[in-house]
Amino acid sequence: MIVEATIAGIRRRLGGRRPVALVPTMGALHEGHGALMDAARRDGGICVVSIFVNPIQFDRPDDYAKYTIDLSRDKAFCEAHGMDAIFAPAPEEMYPQPPATFVEVSGISEHLCGRFRPGHFRGVATVVAKLFQITGPDRAYFGEKDAQQLAVIERMVADLNMPVAIVPVPTVREPDGLALSSRNRRLAPEQRRVAPALYRALEAAKRQLEQGTSDPRVAVQAAEAVLASVPEFRVEYLEIACAASMAPVERIDGPVRIAAAAWLGDVRLIDNVLFTP
Ligand code: PAF
Numbered sequence: 563m564i565v566e567a568t569i570a571g572i573r574r575r576l577g578g579r580r581p582v583a584l585v586p587t588m589g590a591l592h593e594g595h596g597a598l599m600d601a602a603r604r605d606g607g608i609c610v611v612s613i614f615v616n617p618i619q620f621d622r623p624d625d626y627a628k629y630t631i632d633l634s635r636d637k638a639f640c641e642a643h644g645m646d647a648i649f650a651p652a653p654e655e656m657y658p659q660p661p662a663t664f665v666e667v668s669g670i671s672e673h674l675c676g677r678f679r680p681g682h683f684r685g686v687a688t689v690v691a692k693l694f695q696i697t698g699p700d701r702a703y704f705g706e707k708d709a710q711q712l713a714v715i716e717r718m719v720a721d722l723n724m725p726v727a728i729v730p731v732p733t734v735r736e737p738d739g740l741a742l743s744s745r746n747r748r749l750a751p752e753q754r755r756v757a758p759a760l761y762r763a764l765e766a767a768k769r770q771l772e773q774g775t776s777d778p779r780v781a782v783q784a785a786e787a788v789l790a791s792v793p794e795f796r797v798e799y800l801e802i803a804c805a806a807s808m809a810p811v812e813r814i815d816g817p818v819r820i821a822a823a824a825w826l827g828d829v830r831l832i833d834n835v836l837f838t839p
Pocket residue numbers: 586587588614616619686689690708711
């Protein structure tokens with residue numbers, strides 16, 4: 563397993579070898595990342611995992627400070643999933659000077675999480691564009707749990723004619739329904755116990771849509787009723803959005819994401835489910 567911390571080093575290692583599959587991560591790897599790696603491995607090629615906690619996508623310094631990397635643990639995880647290389651740069655390697663150039667994906671970035679996390683998707687799109695420039699992947703893997711991030715990246719790649727195929731990978735859940743996330747480790751036992759209500763709420767909304775209601779408000783109310791039974795949750799948003807544009811919908815007449823962000827204490831959880839009429 564190759565581990566490279568420099569841009570020149572990873573470029574040298576990859577030079578000319580094709581195809582390259584990239585799994586971008588911020589470390590603290592779990593089986594959600596494992597599913598991205600397994601999909602990359604299945605599709606073949608040189609599988610590279612980037613591990614970089616990207617400072618410019620954090621809207622809150624305290625949130626950034628809570629992300630710590632245990633490279634030897636993550637390396638063992640990547641090895642177990644058959645990865646070939648890790649690119650794990652320091653912040654100074656990625657940003658030797660404060661960046662003056664950013665990738666802004668307007669529209670999609672402004673809804674849902676974008677309303678509450680100013681600059682977040684600009685930071686994500688910028689670092690992913692940099693990672694693409696550095697590793698030159700033929701394919702890159704992103705989880706559907708971060709559906710808005712996935713939509714932002716897909717749009718960036720389309721708009722900027724980046725020669726990379728974006729491969730979406732379904733959300734991995736605990737047996738009780740909680741979507742895997744690095745943030746779950748920070749939940750206190752009681753918070754962890756109630757956390758699956760977020761997914762149950764989204765499923766309740768989806769059931770309404772499956773039963774034929776075309777009014778998103780009816781479905782949202784069903785989800786709100788579930789969350790109201792868990793007073794620990796502080797809901798940031800609970801919305802039904804167009805799966806392509808992420809804009810709120812007035813009627814259900816195409817694929818939508820039922821999406822929510824909610825806080826348990828100081829841990830922010832997000833989740834979504836897809837509904838296609
Ligand atoms: O989803 C993540 O872990 C990050 O947002 C990403 C895509 C690695 C960019 O920093």
